[in-house]
Amino acid sequence: MHDGKLLFGTAGVPNSTSKKNNPIDGVKRIHELGLDCMQLEFAHGVRMKEEISSGLRKISYELGVPLTSHGPYYINLNAREQDKIDSSVERIIQTAKISDLCGAESMTFHAAFYMKDSPFDVFDLVEKSMNVIEERLSRLDIQIELRPELTGKTSQFGSLEELISLTKNVESCRPCMDFSHLFARTGKFNSEEEFDEVLEVLNKELQPEAIQNMHIHISGISTNSKGDLKHLNLSDSKFDWKALLRSLKKYNCGGYMICNSPNLEDDALMLKEYYASL
Numbered sequence: 396m397h398d399g400k401l402l403f404g405t406a407g408v409p410n411s412t413s414k415k416n417n418p419i420d421g422v423k424r425i426h427e428l429g430l431d432c433m434q435l436e437f438a439h440g441v442r443m444k445e446e447i448s449s450g451l452r453k454i455s456y457e458l459g460v461p462l463t464s465h466g467p468y469y470i471n472l473n474a475r476e477q478d479k480i481d482s483s484v485e486r487i488i489q490t491a492k493i494s495d496l497c498g499a500e501s502m503t504f505h506a507a508f509y510m511k512d513s514p515f516d517v518f519d520l521v522e523k524s525m526n527v528i529e530e531r532l533s534r535l536d537i538q539i540e541l542r543p544e545l546t547g548k549t550s551q552f553g554s555l556e557e558l559i560s561l562t563k564n565v566e567s568c569r570p571c572m573d574f575s576h577l578f579a580r581t582g583k584f585n586s587e588e589e590f591d592e593v594l595e596v597l598n599k600e601l602q603p604e605a606i607q608n609m610h611i612h613i614s615g616i617s618t619n620s621k622g623d624l625k626h627l628n629l630s631d632s633k634f635d636w637k638a639l640l641r642s643l644k645k646y647n648c649g650g651y652m653i654c655n656s657p658n659l660e661d662d663a664l665m666l667k668e669y670y671a672s673l
């Protein structure tokens with residue numbers, strides 16, 4: 396739906412939407428603001444009335460505002476108890492079902508915590524669950540990109556390397572490239588040269604499709620030694636978003652750029668404007 400262009404939108408309903416609890420009004424507001432796409436946030440649970448999801452699908456199509464989605468926070472495919480792993484799998488499937496009803500093509504989620512386990516063991520477990528999820532979704536005839544997020548805390552599964560390996564091993568898996576998290580997590584990747592390096596790696600390891608069809612998150616961020624501390628507005632952060640946009644432009648990247656700064660649409664518009672000026 397992005398036709399290879401880079402589209403700009405907000406994580407959830409824009410702050411300036413009159414009825415903030417109605418995602419349909421959110422899509423209308425995105426359109427009024429001159430933004431391109433919107434992410435449905437199921438951070439605190441995946442429930443949505445039938446008429447809202449069908450209404451979303453309709454308005455998104457009519458206004459040409461594609462949707463992405465974000466699963467609940469309480470997902471951990473490496474939980475201690477098997478029933479918690481099972482319910483994490485269910486939550487991901489539930490998010491995929493509702494996202495599909497709304498017409499979203501790409502969904503992201505935080506896959507797991509390491510819980511002090513070896514990252515290799517956690518990877519195997521996450522991969523196993525991802526295969527189960529893929530299998531169940533294909534039986535339901537749901538086609539959606541499953542995008543584990545590049546996470547911001549060093550206690551969370553989801554490094555760039557892990558996401559690349561997972562994408563190679565699981566058919567419907569792609570990375571959700573949260574560049575602010577990548578910076579927070581590593582303390583690096585905050586210059587045009589380093590962003591180029593990331594895009595080169597994606598292009599080489601995962602084929603050009605990986606940069607032609609991206610799901611990106613961006614916000615200002617404050618960091619400490621454990622990674623992501625707090626989301627900030629871009630102007631209050633050291634994150635070099637202009638360098639990132641120059642790099643994305645240079646590589647002709649396409650897909651969805653979702654802004655999750657506290658001021659949502661203000662930063663999304665600033666990003667879109669700067670990108671258009673390049």
Ligand SMILES: [Zn+2]
Pocket residue numbers: 465504505544
């Ligand atoms: Zn997230």
